[in-house]
Amino acid sequence: MxxxxxxxxxxxxxxxxxxxxxxxxxxxxxxxxxxxxxxxxxxxxxxxxxxxxxxxxxxxxxxKEEALFYGDLRRMRLLAGMIREQPAGSSPWQALTAAAEGFYRELGDLDPEWVARSRMVRRHPSLAAAQVQTFTALEREISAEVALRLGAGDPLGVRAQLIAATFLAVLRVSLNVWLEHRPDVYYWDIARDSLADAGSGFE
Known part of the structure; x- marks a missing residue:
């Protein structure tokens, strides 16, 4: 990657x-x-x-955990930037899905070193917790982008936070499934279908 x-x-x-x-x-x-x-x-x-x-x-x-996960944080911030670039008329979930598709297709195949590190993370609970913290930081950033699209319809920001949390959870779970069971297929194929299923309640 x-x-x-x-x-x-x-x-x-x-x-x-x-x-x-x-x-x-x-x-x-x-x-x-x-x-x-x-x-x-x-x-x-x-x-x-x-x-x-x-x-x-x-x-x-x-x-050291921050140093280990800097690559993840940087990639996710790039994804957040692509979310900001989506058309204003797109719904929040459409914007998130389109940004994710563009991001992962442009990245191409996940490189072996990144895959090996991801598997290493799963074997060490302390690192897994640090990874969750990384995603939490990005969740706030993505939630802010979603809130801009929802506007006055979400005065407390609850829906924006729910959408952002669901989006990142889908990407994370899809990755875990891919690492464990389906390295023979392209990661985005799993994530795309999972996002479509999860997004049905947000459209």
Whole structure:
């Protein structure tokens, strides 16, 4: 799975350097987790692997879990950006589904390293909890986008939060099913059908 999709303007040199450092820490965390198991990885080891100080690590991530899941967070933020770009006349669920389809089709096949890491996450409850936290952060962002489309019809924001939570749950469960049972098919084929079923109550 690539991190190359972006509709954001080209960042300046300072921002590119910061992004490169953050990515280097993320990749170092992944390498060490694969080699030694995530429970045996320390922040100090990640910093050493990336060639930076412990203090530099702390400038980018609060803990090793954040470093491990930075790729997921970045990809999901790109998805949130694609949701914002959907036509104003689309219903919330239509916008979410269309954005997801464009996002996953542009990403193409999920790369083996990403798949291996996802399976690793499932074997470690502490990492699974961190993954849920990552999705929770994105749920708030997506909920805000949905709320804009619902407008005055959802004054307390309950429906927006429900739609966003359901959308992300469908993507997460579809991924789990794909990892466990259907690696022979394209992930989006499972997610698309699941989104269609779940979205029937929101149209």
């Amino acid at each position: 690539s991190d190359t999709i972006s509709s954001e303007p080209e960042p300046g040199l300072r921002e590119r350097k910061k992004a490169a450092t953050r990515q280097a820490l993320h990749e170092a965390a992944l390498r060490l987790a694969f080699e030694h198991g995530p429970e045996n990885v320390t922040v100090e080891a990640i910093a050493d692997e990336a060639g930076v100080s412990r203090r530099t690590f702390s400038n980018y991530f609060a803990n």
